[in-house]
Amino acid sequence: MQAISDRINIDSRQVLLNIGYCNDCKPSARIAPLVNEYIEHAGNLIEPSYSGVIRDIKSVKGSRIVIEGSVTFQSKVIAQIMEQCEKVAVFLLTIGTHLEETVRQMANDGLILQATVLDAIGSVAAEAVADFVQRRVGEVARAQGLCISLRFSPGYCDWGLCQQKLVFEAVGGDSAGIHLTEDCLMLPGKSVSGIIGIGPCNNVENYNPCKTCPKYDCPSRREV
Template identity: 45%
Template sequence: MIEHCKPMVRTLAPNSINIEKSEVARYLGYGKDGNPSAQISSLIDSQISEAYRLIEPSYFCVMKEVENVEAFRISLRGSNSVFSSNIIARRIFSKCSKAAIFLTTIGPRLEERVSQLMDGGEILKGAILDAVGNEAVEKVACWLEASIKETAAASGADVSLRYSPGYCDWDIKEQKVLFSALDGDLHGVELTEDCLMMPRKSISGIIGIGFDSSITLSPCLFCNKTDCPSRRL
């Protein structure tokens, strides 16, 4: 089983992140049956190449024991942080013994370049590079999630999907609670008064770990928002 440990901090090589062109197109609004024009396709390729020169992928992760789950509240051992979410607490963390609390980012340089493009009137390039940034930081989070899953599997444990404030019924304002639970240098990522992260291309969240395969279920199964673009089934 993954042990409670000091925070894990790592910077990844940009080329260790697989930025998928099809996912960038999805962020731009192209559905499964929609294909970008030749011009847009070429711009996506060029902006993916540009992104690899700009991104600085890194993560910060700390493992904590789940001390108590009562009603909609999740308490962690050795922390004053208490997360509040009925769906996540009842459906997932009531069956978890540990929690991985994490933060991933690709740094500020890509966003700075997007702003330069927009200010210079290159709106299309800027929008495409911004979409590439979304895909890049998502892949950093996927990389960390896969690493946690591999480590847990070595001891026969299961892991949940990752959850971020704003998912399910977890209030976005609980970013403050999550940041306080991270206990360390957050790679320059800060929260605004509205609990948005800066740089924007950052993802924070929590992953449950335990010996019950039901924790791998998606809570989207119990949600009535069937048209949600982030639905995971």
């Protein structure tokens, strides 16, 4: 497990989107300062850490992606990009339990608005940590003259949530303090798991499955 000492930047606009504001909506006079205040102090509640490994891709056939260590992921969408890759980075990351515990206490005390805002900040912070990890993987790839794909997580595209178990298996015993429930949900809840393909730049940089996905209302849809 590696702790992250870098400051995690939290985008206030993304926090507002997470609590239900549209891109063009102006937050109320009460919400805007509350979001900014909580973002300013969120660093005291966030303990980001991650673990990860880079494995060779052994074979890709149909929807099956076999990586070093005999772990087999299954996703037709992701197989299309992994076919073009030489290696795959497998990662787990979390912002820790402190923020979630604070959200729970606020809700128990009847501070529902404050709890909602802080919970949204936690979600944005977890994605910001994922961005940090992705940049680190990119640095490793560039040092080898390679590039990275977008990151993919179980439960998105056609990659089943049950495959979460294989992500944990692939990283070995270092799960960054994250536990997996029988339902394949991660604890702490503000955690992210996934994979990133590594391969020749012309092949992997521009692949975006959202371009051909008909689910236009998907909240995780990437810009196309």
